[in-house]
Amino acid sequence: MAWTTADLDAINQAIATGASKVRFADNREVTYRSLADMRSVRDEIAAFLGLKPAPLCTTYASFGRD
Incomplete structure (x- = not known):
């Protein structure tokens, strides 16, 4: 199948x-079982x-005592 934007x-x-x-654009209707x-x-x-x-961005916080 050719997908479109x-x-x-x-x-x-x-x-x-x-x-x-x-x-979808070709009028097909699909029901999905899960978000995944x-x-x-x-x-x-x-x-x-x-x-x-888009890449996933993960930020980690770090704490320390001086």
Whole structure:
């Protein structure tokens, strides 16, 4: 299947709103069982389109006595 940027937008919108059902550009409607499944498909679409997902940033605090 050829993914489009409209498909990526649709699944991102569903993730952002907490919906589990997505209607893609070709009028297919898919109901996902979990957020993890949706994220996996989103990453697959982004990779197909040659887009890199935003890197995760982790910040660690450290405390010490002088």
